[in-house]
Amino acid sequence: MEPVLDIRHLSVTFDTDDGPLMAVDDVSLALRKGEVVGLVGESGCGKSVTAMSILRLVPMPPGRIVSGEILFEGLDLLKAPARALQGIRGRRISMIFQEPMSALSPLHRVGDQLVEAIRLHERTSLADARRVAEDWLRKVGIPDPGQRMRDYPFNLSGGMLQRVMIAMALLLRPAVIVADEPTTALDVTIQSQILDLLRETKSRDTALLLITHDLGVVWETCDRVVVMYAARIVEEGPLRQVFENPVHPYTEALLKSVISLTTRTDRLETIQGQVPSALAYPPGCRFAPRCPYAFDRCRREMPPMEEITEGRRSACFVARRLLHHVD
Numbered sequence: 001m002e003p004v005l006d007i008r009h010l011s012v013t014f015d016t017d018d019g020p021l022m023a024v025d026d027v028s029l030a031l032r033k034g035e036v037v038g039l040v041g042e043s044g045c046g047k048s049v050t051a052m053s054i055l056r057l058v059p060m061p062p063g064r065i066v067s068g069e070i071l072f073e074g075l076d077l078l079k080a081p082a083r084a085l086q087g088i089r090g091r092r093i094s095m096i097f098q099e100p101m102s103a104l105s106p107l108h109r110v111g112d113q114l115v116e117a118i119r120l121h122e123r124t125s126l127a128d129a130r131r132v133a134e135d136w137l138r139k140v141g142i143p144d145p146g147q148r149m150r151d152y153p154f155n156l157s158g159g160m161l162q163r164v165m166i167a168m169a170l171l172l173r174p175a176v177i178v179a180d181e182p183t184t185a186l187d188v189t190i191q192s193q194i195l196d197l198l199r200e201t202k203s204r205d206t207a208l209l210l211i212t213h214d215l216g217v218v219w220e221t222c223d224r225v226v227v228m229y230a231a232r233i234v235e236e237g238p239l240r241q242v243f244e245n246p247v248h249p250y251t252e253a254l255l256k257s258v259i260s261l262t263t264r265t266d267r268l269e270t271i272q273g274q275v276p277s278a279l280a281y282p283p284g285c286r287f288a289p290r291c292p293y294a295f296d297r298c299r300r301e302m303p304p305m306e307e308i309t310e311g312r313r314s315a316c317f318v319a320r321r322l323l324h325h326v327d
Contacts, residue, residue: 003030003071004207005054005093005176010068012049015061021278023049025231027068028305031176031207036199038218038239039211040254041228042275047211048098050228051178053078055089072176091121094169098181100161104153110137110164111149117168136167140197159190166197170204177201180211195221215258219243227251230276230286233305237312247308247319249291285316293318 012024024046031037039047052058054070056077070077072093077085097103104113114133118124124132130149137145140163153161162182169177179198183191199221201208210221218225218239225242227235227250235248246252256269273290276282285303288294298317305315308323316322 001032004033004073005031005209006069006071007050007054008069008071010050010053010070011066012046012053012058012063013066014063016279018279022231022281023063023278024053027228027231027233029226029233029236031209033175033207034202034205035224036202036208036210036222038222038225039209039228040213040215040218040225042254043213044275044278045228046231047228048180051095051180051209051211054176054178055093055095056085057095087121090117090168090174091172092174093176093178094172094174096162096165096169096177096179096182098184100158100165101153103165104161106153108152109149110151110153110156114149114164114168114171118171121172132171133167136171137164140164140167140170141193142167159186159194162186162190162194163197166194170197170201170206173204174206176207176209178209178211181213182210183212183214183217191217215243215255227254230281231278232286232315233313234287234316235312235314236305241312245322245324247312247314247322248287248316249293249318249322250287252322253290293322 007027007029010024010027014021014023027050039050041047049058053065054077058065065078068078072088075084111130111133115126115129118129118132134145134149137148142148142160142163148156182198183194186194195217198208198210212218222239224237225239226233227248229250235242235246235251242251243255246255253271257271271290276286282289284299284301288298291298303315303317305313308314308319
């Protein structure tokens, strides 16, 4: 199946007083219709900058998209004129931001913001737009949606605000949704309900890019997982295969550091060492200083992203040695 969104060799830097900071380095990933892809990695690895680049929301300056293409329905979003991009944002590609309070205007009622999103992209009456907005608040599980329409964002809890953001993302039935840490700081019950709402996007053939550091959320929600480390993608593949048989040492270490119901130890493993500075990455593989498998070549050469088996890619010289087949 052809991808609905295809990111090719994206690189993004930020100008700082200490020099250029490489936030995203040669990142390529694709989303297909009805697919949920998890983008995971430690804080600061470039996940959110990748997401913001899709709709050109990276502040410029200090940010700069150095190279790459982001293809959506035949259009390179990085070269699209502002008018074309305005018609795509929210209508064809929607974003759910990590902090809904900062994404919503504190000066306007919740209902007015939902109605504005509808009328910006569709020719409809104010009354019809209000009915659609209230109906979507009901669909995402907000009690008394009529009253919530009249509330300001500061009147709502964090869980309700995130539901408002999901309603705003879904109400125009976009082709792609980018969700950046949508369950951060929410309690477990609300988190579960929001994940259920996001899973329903599959039934609408909507592609979902779920950005998170929570591997439990990825396991429950995603079809495929993409792992980032130090601004680069290091592994990609079907969810179960990656989780049960990682073929990059960073993915392996990341999974060993997470507690699970089957963990039989009083202490979790840690990843030794520090993430390298984005101002001065070391030569060769960026994980080599922390990797138990590293050898001289790893410290000299950047391993290319290669297909290890069908649908699985890894940027590691020892990936095939780590591979064993999982039924």
